[in-house]
Amino acid sequence: MNLVLLGPPGAGKGTQAALLSQRLGIPHVASGDLFREAMKKGTGWGKEAQSYIDLGVLVPDEVTNAMIEERLKEPDCAKGVILDGFPRTIEQARALEGILAERGEKIDRVLVIQVSEDTLIERLSGRRTCRRCQANYHLLFNPPQKEGVCDRCGGDLYQRSDDKEETVRRRFRVYTEETAPLIDYYRRQGLLTEIDGERGIEGVQGKILSALSLSP
Ligand code: ADP
Ligand code: AMP
Numbered sequence: 001m002n003l004v005l006l007g008p009p010g011a012g013k014g015t016q017a018a019l020l021s022q023r024l025g026i027p028h029v030a031s032g033d034l035f036r037e038a039m040k041k042g043t044g045w046g047k048e049a050q051s052y053i054d055l056g057v058l059v060p061d062e063v064t065n066a067m068i069e070e071r072l073k074e075p076d077c078a079k080g081v082i083l084d085g086f087p088r089t090i091e092q093a094r095a096l097e098g099i100l101a102e103r104g105e106k107i108d109r110v111l112v113i114q115v116s117e118d119t120l121i122e123r124l125s126g127r128r129t130c131r132r133c134q135a136n137y138h139l140l141f142n143p144p145q146k147e148g149v150c151d152r153c154g155g156d157l158y159q160r161s162d163d164k165e166e167t168v169r170r171r172f173r174v175y176t177e178e179t180a181p182l183i184d185y186y187r188r189q190g191l192l193t194e195i196d197g198e199r200g201i202e203g204v205q206g207k208i209l210s211a212l213s214l215s216p
Contacts, residue, residue: 001026001080002105003212004087004096006182007113008175009168010124011197012204014136016113017084019205023214027076031086033134034067035059040131056162056170058088058178065095072099080108088179093186110186111208113197117172124168128157142201 001024005013014030021028035053038046045067052059068086071077087093100106115123126139128148132155137144144151162171186192193211197204206216 001108002083002100003081004083004107004110004186005085005113006110006179006186007197008115008120008179009171010120010127011113011115012123012201013084013113015142015201016204016208017082018135019201020082020208023209024080024082026080026082028082028084029068029071029077029086030084030134031064031068031088032084034071036134038067053162054167056167057174061089061091061095064088065092068092068096069099080105087182090181090185093182107186107191109193109212110182110191111193111195111211112183112186113195113204115197119198120172121165121168124163125165127160127163129160130155131158132156 003020005017007013014028014033017028017030032053035046035049038044039050039053040046045063048063049059058064064086068083072081083096087096096107123138123141126141128137128139128144129135130137130150130153133150133153135150135152136142137150137157144157148157149155150157161167183192195204195207195211199207209216
């Protein structure tokens with residue numbers, strides 16, 4: 001099964017994708033996580049992406065598409081994938097269709113998580129991310145067992161620099177202008193399901209499972 005999670009920054013895509021990945025046994029592929037890994041390792045893609053990410057704008061499509069294409073070729077993606085943060089432009093959506101078509105596959109469903117701007121700001125300001133494995137926490141809504149330490153791998157938690165208020169505002173604008181048109185694009189293809197993201201993490205997961213006809 002190939003799923004796409006759409007939604008503005010802070011909507012809960014990464015949180016829900018991680019839960020779905022455990023449930024379905026298919027990998028969670030997040031373009032933002034791949035870029036952050038590449039920046040940490042100082043690879044070519046990391047160097048190309050850094051200045052765009054710092055500003056809160058999109059990394060050019062050619063770079064992003066090439067990175068995703070390479071990731072989707074890895075053997076763990078053979079049974080399907082949960083994409084989070086990709087595609088973010090119509091051109092990326094077309095590239096994804098091409099990559100999947102080459103192996104006789106397609107997107108099975110696109111879930112768009114809808115949340116008000118006030119909620120997004122509340123979620124992003126409290127988000128903490130593991131430096132080592134990129135797991136996400138929230139100071140109030142999903143705190144780690146031990147302050148500042150990742151439950152999953154013991155890595156230290158930090159606040160992403162692009163979660164600062166000024167950059168967050170630019171990321172929202174970029175979402176509205178460049179990514180939101182994908183909602184209609186996928187609706188026209190009959191692939192879109194809207195998910196009300198204004199509830200707790202488990203409540204949203206329940207809505208997603210029922211949209212996919214999976215038991216809770
Ligand atoms: P995205 O991947 O869409 O940018 P995340 O999954 O990282 O968003 O979630 C943003 C922040 O909000 C994180 O700190 C996460 O723990 C928290 N969060 C996610 N879903 C919910 C929810 N349904 N209720 C409250 N907090 C949430
Ligand atoms: P995210 O972790 O999804 O919030 O992404 C963090 C940043 O990485 C974004 O603000 C962009 O600069 C960049 N990025 C992530 N995914 C993409 C994508 N599909 N296309 C272009 N840029 C991306």
